[in-house]
Amino acid sequence: MKILVCVKRVPAPGARINITADGLAVDTAFLGFTTSPHEECALEAAVQLVEAGGGDVTVLTLGPAAAEEQLRYAASVGATSAVLLATDGSDWDPQRTARAITAAVADLEATGGPFDLILFGNESADSGGFQVGIRVAHALGRPIVNGAKGISIVDGTAEIWREADAGREVYRLPLPAVVGVKEGINLPRYPTMKGRLASKKLEIATVPATAEPGTQTMVSLRAPAEQASKTVVLGAGVEAVPAVVDLLESLGVLR
């Protein structure tokens, strides 16, 4: 089974997100970076499927040269090939991103054969467009289901389940297929020492990303208005407990 996992490098914010002076980007001067959480789980799902049934995992990202860090991380937990669609690091709209990834998949498949499964995260942590995977799947003519909390391969079919308000929905997609994965499908592993060493030797195929921009344009970013909140400190330690229970009574939750 050949699996492609598409991941995104995103800032790892702590308690607040600062914006650059021009209002066009998150100020990442003091932030680390990580793989968007849903995609970290997509990668783990791919590695588990290959461990169980054979095959290999390729990881692809569209982003700045520094996104090499996320590709090497992917290699340290089991991906064996990596592709960087290099941009100048500016914010690409979803249509443009999907066009570039679709073209890259076509190129990869022309030389390396088709991917049985292409995995995306359900949505990226930072821009949250909820669509790149769907656009790529449609352009490739493959079925896609988002929100996957379970993937198993049964007789050439990807059996997917996901949570909905009414309960679990089960889908059976004929391969090749595309799946948008949600965090919670698994608990991603940590890299082993062996994995870390392997990741250093990983050869990354770097290709300049090219695609026509879409027609949704970011004008600016801003923080939402902070709700003026003044914390009422009910006390320190167990001495605060009577005040806590008084509060519960006044809120009507102590039935």
Place this chain on the structure above:
Amino acid sequence: MILVVVEHDRGTIAAAALEALTAGARLASDRDDVVEALTIGASADALADQLATYGAAAVHQAHHDLLSDYGPEAWGEVVAQAAVTLRPTTVIATGTDRGNEVLAHAAARLDQPMVANCIEFTDGDVFHVTRVRWGGSLLEEAAVDASPVLFTVAHHAIEAQPADSPGAAEPRPFEPDLDPSLARSVVAERVERVAGITLSTAPVVVGGGRGVGSAEGFASLQELADLLGGVVGCSRAVTNNGWRNHTDQVGQTGTRIAPDIYFACGISGAIQHWVGAMASKNILAINTDPNANMVTKAGYAVIGDLHEVVPAISAEIRRRRGVN
């Protein structure tokens, strides 16, 4: 005409659908236009009266054998065909998993942009929206040049309100032409949820973070939750440590909660967690660090060790119940 895609599950309308319709009605009145609804599958035909109350002038009722249950590709194809046939200027859907999914499928087919999770929108030479990023901790202003404009309304951003004058909700059959291959992504099987309190609907959530220290440390949180008819939640750090299952995770990539009170015990309050907890009506932070983000953002706080404070709260509740 503004077209609103009505999210429903085998005939049961989603709360967010009425928010989307309210948004559509508002936009229609701003530009002296009409709002119409699109329901997908015969099981939703009975929703017409309700949609009238919220201002729908007409309800396009899509019928096809492939639409007896939900399928993201089939639904997206119906919306795309409706956009081509009915020629709306704007198509609005719900900012939910299903709404975003369906509209993205439609946008891919129409090769138009799709703007997810908007909280404000203004018409003009160019359509302007404000949308949420980072689960709501950052806002993006965007300009959209598209025909039709496709966007989803962030859940809870707009309160559903019946229209001043109800619409006629005139039923109009819509017969999409669906390729049989679209059956490949229709729901194949279901496991219905067992009735009971869930994290997203619980009136009380007792959440624990890194400060709880271990899986066993959650016993006192569970005890308090049980006393109050609530459930236990946790932060992403806890899930990553394997102390709790991901189904208990509150946050951007977990569950959004909105209880009457949220006990945030030993939780620092990173963005990832905060956006899942911020809709709580009251938050009580219990933390040894008075400067923790969760403490400064919460309405109430106890500065102290959760391992002492939480069992003491349970004991005090029992004591008062015993006395009363």
